[in-house]
Amino acid sequence: MDRRQLLTKGLIASIGFAASSLIGCTLISASKEKGKAWGYIGDKGPDNWGNLSEDFYACQSGTSQSPVNLESAVDADLPELKISYQNAPLRIINNGHTIQVNYRPGSILTLDDEVYELLQFHFHNPSEHQVEGKALPMELHLVHKSKKGSLAVVGIFLKEGQENPTLQKIWSEIPMHKSNEKTISNININASDLLPKDKDYYRYFGSLTTPPCSETVNWIVLKQPVGISIQQLQKFAKVFPMNARPVQQIERRFLLE
Numbered sequence: 567m568d569r570r571q572l573l574t575k576g577l578i579a580s581i582g583f584a585a586s587s588l589i590g591c592t593l594i595s596a597s598k599e600k601g602k603a604w605g606y607i608g609d610k611g612p613d614n615w616g617n618l619s620e621d622f623y624a625c626q627s628g629t630s631q632s633p634v635n636l637e638s639a640v641d642a643d644l645p646e647l648k649i650s651y652q653n654a655p656l657r658i659i660n661n662g663h664t665i666q667v668n669y670r671p672g673s674i675l676t677l678d679d680e681v682y683e684l685l686q687f688h689f690h691n692p693s694e695h696q697v698e699g700k701a702l703p704m705e706l707h708l709v710h711k712s713k714k715g716s717l718a719v720v721g722i723f724l725k726e727g728q729e730n731p732t733l734q735k736i737w738s739e740i741p742m743h744k745s746n747e748k749t750i751s752n753i754n755i756n757a758s759d760l761l762p763k764d765k766d767y768y769r770y771f772g773s774l775t776t777p778p779c780s781e782t783v784n785w786i787v788l789k790q791p792v793g794i795s796i797q798q799l800q801k802f803a804k805v806f807p808m809n810a811r812p813v814q815q816i817e818r819r820f821l822l823e
């Protein structure tokens with residue numbers, strides 16, 4: 567093992583340690599978070615999240631917050647992403663903050679020899695992560711959780727291109743207003759159809775990008791964007807004109823690529 571591999575291993579180990587030591591707090595604050603109104607503009611917007619509830623303290627005072635601007639990454643020997651997603655019937659919800667697709671058990675991401683199960687994916691308009699100071703039109707977040715309770719989120723940028731057939735199946739069922747989950751059993755989706763061809767990625771340790779902003783997330787952000795048509799972007803924007811948290815300081819963290 568050369569010096570660079572050794573450095574990568576060390577950085578990944580410290581990312582994992584930070585994640586596991588914080589899991590307990592997230593679960594507690596996540597359960598208390600219910601019912602506290604927050605949003606993306608005005609008094610309930612991101613600048614005020616930390617004041618809306620004591621459970622949202624990390625939003626204001628955390629030191630490993632997400633999203634971040636992706637630049638000045640450390641070149642590291644990151645392993646190939648190990649993803650195995652199954653087909654699933656479409657279960658969709660407008661939860662008032664985003665459009666979310668809930669996934670049945672059995673689809674996994676393996677990271678640092680730990681298995682994370684895909685729970686759900688959802689969308690942000692515009693992108694939350696930025697590339698060299700610029701946001702892309704949208705970002706998809708695939709949220710995974712391990713048996714130990716740690717989180718791994720895969721972020722995928724969406725940018726203007728051809729109509730995306732997988733998104734089209736989802737878009738045809740978007741609830742325009744906040745609603746309960748609905749299952750459309752005759753529409754099957756596979757989250758792997760939403761991944762770009764090239765799986766090069768950035769990696770860093772951060773937080774949920776929504777209250778309570780818990781610092782428990784292993785972030786994987788893929789470099790290659792996936793295409794979405796202007797009509798599809800417009801349809802999402804009708805429901806959520808803006809649901810992205812501004813970028814946060816990277817502070818003392820390492821961004822690996």
Ligand SMILES: [Zn+2]
Pocket residue numbers: 688689690707775
């Ligand atoms: Zn998200």
